[in-house]
Amino acid sequence: MPENKEIILRASGVSIVFGGLRAVSEFNCELHEGELVGLIGPNGAGKTTVFNMLSGVYSPTEGQISFWDKKGKIQIINKLSPARHCHLGIARTFQNIRLFGNLSVSDNVRIALHASRHVNPFDVLFRTPRFRRDETRMTERVMQLLELFKIDSKKDELAKNLPYGEQRKLEIVRALASNPRLLLLDEPAAGMNPQETEDLMNLIAFIRKEFNLTILLIEHDMKLVMGICERIFVLDYGRIIASGAPDEIKSNPQVIKAYLGQEAVNA
Secondary structure, eight states: OOTTSOEEEEEEEEEEEETTEEEEEEEEEEEETTOEEEEEOSTTSSHHHHHHHHTTSSOOSEEEEEEEOTTSOEEEOTTOOHHHHHHHTEEEOOSSOOOOTTSBHHHHHHHHTGGGOOOOHHHHHHTOHHHHHHHHHHHHHHHHHHHHTTOGGGTTSBGGGSOHHHHHHHHHHHHHTTOOSEEEEESTTTTOOHHHHHHHHHHHHHHHHHHTOEEEEEOSOHHHHHHHOSEEEEEETTEEEEEEOHHHHHTOHHHIIIIIHHHHHHO
16 A cells, blocks of 8 residues: 555454454454455454444454544544444445335435534424525435436335345445445445446445545455455454455465365456
């Protein structure tokens, strides 16, 4: 990574124990501004647990997670809530889609804009001019995002009625609505066919450039990971067994044995 790229997240010696089971042990990583980084490994390796710690769902048992927020100020985020993580600039999607299925597409995005509202309870109660201006601003922002991702024509549809690929896209849009500095994508290609996966690769590259984001993604589709990630971390039994550029990972004997297999390397 070029030296002029500043660090935005550092995990140092991060571990978590559940009832005597050490799910993640001594996890260390640094993410730099504008990077696109992959986190891979076998099922049960601890990848989603890492995401849960980075996004505030879990608090580490040991170690420290530091994050440089939207103002460039360093924050120790180990014990902070998911809402506080989001406020500081960390957004995520989930392996299992977590949309509000009975709300419209546009309302799913509006919810994510709540933290950026410029009104108080008085404004809301009495529908003041400031409230109306804020409502207009939010509506415009929702439509900008939906248009950018080409789902604005479905703004009034219930989220649960969207095709699977568009539900995935909407979840990413909702995460982006919070104006993050770091985006965590948990298996975004899960359940997608090859064409949808190809489209997703292009979408992720577009998001990174358009929103000037750092992206960390968990993914089992090696074509996607090797095709778009600059660096990759490999987890096995809760420990990092390798890290480096895609070509280094593909040729690492320990990674081949634990996860990729020779067939995947030669594919």
